[in-house]
Amino acid sequence: MIYLDNAATTRPDRGCLEEAQQFIYQNYYNPSALYAEGYNLHIMLKQARANILSLIADDNYEVIFTSCGTEADNHALFCGGRRGNVVTTMGEHAAVFSAAAELKQLGIEVRLAPLRSDGGVDEDELIRLVDDKTSLVSVIHVNNETGAVNDVNAIAKRVKAKNPRTLFHSDGVQAFGKIPFKLSENIDLYSTSSHKIGGMKGTGALFKRKKLVLKPFIFGGGQENGMRSGTENVFGIKMFELAALKHYGKLRENFCNAKELSYKLWSLLDKQLFVRISPENGSPYILTVGAKGVRGETILHEADDRGLIIGTGSACSSNNKKRYSRVILACGVGEEVADGILRLSLGSETCESDVVQAAAILNSVVKNRREMMS
Numbered sequence: 001m002i003y004l005d006n007a008a009t010t011r012p013d014r015g016c017l018e019e020a021q022q023f024i025y026q027n028y029y030n031p032s033a034l035y036a037e038g039y040n041l042h043i044m045l046k047q048a049r050a051n052i053l054s055l056i057a058d059d060n061y062e063v064i065f066t067s068c069g070t071e072a073d074n075h076a077l078f079c080g081g082r083r084g085n086v087v088t089t090m091g092e093h094a095a096v097f098s099a100a101a102e103l104k105q106l107g108i109e110v111r112l113a114p115l116r117s118d119g120g121v122d123e124d125e126l127i128r129l130v131d132d133k134t135s136l137v138s139v140i141h142v143n144n145e146t147g148a149v150n151d152v153n154a155i156a157k158r159v160k161a162k163n164p165r166t167l168f169h170s171d172g173v174q175a176f177g178k179i180p181f182k183l184s185e186n187i188d189l190y191s192t193s194s195h196k197i198g199g200m201k202g203t204g205a206l207f208k209r210k211k212l213v214l215k216p217f218i219f220g221g222g223q224e225n226g227m228r229s230g231t232e233n234v235f236g237i238k239m240f241e242l243a244a245l246k247h248y249g250k251l252r253e254n255f256c257n258a259k260e261l262s263y264k265l266w267s268l269l270d271k272q273l274f275v276r277i278s279p280e281n282g283s284p285y286i287l288t289v290g291a292k293g294v295r296g297e298t299i300l301h302e303a304d305d306r307g308l309i310i311g312t313g314s315a316c317s318s319n320n321k322k323r324y325s326r327v328i329l330a331c332g333v334g335e336e337v338a339d340g341i342l343r344l345s346l347g348s349e350t351c352e353s354d355v356v357q358a359a360a361i362l363n364s365v366v367k368n369r370r371e372m373m374s
Contacts, residue, residue, distance in 0.1 A: 069193030084133030119146030147286030203236030
């Protein structure tokens with residue numbers, strides 16, 4: 001089986017899993033308890049927090065562990081965008097886009113910046129939407145449907161120059177552990193997820209600037225320094241820590257490898273059958289193409305029958321009954337191509353034989369479908 005849907009989820013890293021399973025069977029205690037075993041886990045979580053933080057930020061930030069990237073995004077939107085207007089983009093993941101829609105229902109004005117053809121935000125238009133009443137700006141770091149990379153450090157600097165009181169948030173789920181990056185002082189909030197880099201589903205994190213006063217999103221026992229109540233998921237957090245450290249230990253090596261594999265995959269796809277949507281300078285982990293005249297869902301199922309697993313866009317939008325991706329349409333892609341969108345996403349385990357076989361399967365599937373339709 002060839003797996004090219006790593007943007008949706010990755011296989012848990014076996015080595016990290018073996019090391020972390022002690023937190024299921026042996027060290028299963030409550031880290032908020034007063035007995036020694038619980039306190040020892042509290043110390044381990046403190047170290048995990050420091051280790052994860054050090055990968056992309058300095059001591060001016062802190063980490064709030066969450067259940068997923070979606071919760072981290074929701075925390076940022078609902079607790080950061082509490083007044084005036086909120087500015088975000090047409091290219092956001094549903095976790096931000098739907099949260100912004102809910103803010104609108106609550107009486108907050110929501111302003112949406114348009115996209116470039118590659119899925120990146122039109123920065124000038126975004127800045128134009130910011131004014132003295134903007135409470136929050138949220139810009140996705142790596143577009144989860146096209147792989148376009150937004151320079152969020154530069155955008156945040158421009159936002160702060162126009163309104164220093166505006167909070168800046170970025171969904172970094174598709175960037176963390178994959179592309180070289182450090183948080184600048186202009187970014188207030190940054191969301192990440194464990195299962196995109198070999199960790200377990202059910203764990204995420206929100207990086208928060210320490211001096212930022214932010215209300216909690218989940219109330220209860222006051223865990224996570226009062227910012228996110230609920231008994232800590234020690235196993236998930238330790239898996240997150242171990243997987244993150246492993247990925248950052250080979251970040252540039254994995255990045256270069258993904259770039260080579262993405263280039264090879266695109267070079268092997270028949271240009272008479274596919275058009276490229278992803279930008280050349282985007283994340284090498286995501287290659288989005290369109291098969292003109294053939295439904296992406298049809299290709300997905302036929303490829304699956306032949307041993308190739310791919311995506312047609314964001315897995316979190318699969319329950320949406322709309323036929324075309326709002327993000328792809330916002331890139332200016334016509335409906336005929338938008339109907340045949342395929343997202344081919346690589347991971348650290350992807351090898352050259354995977355992309356060679358994948359290209360052969362996709363060329364065959366689409367060619368056969370075209371011939372059947374002619």
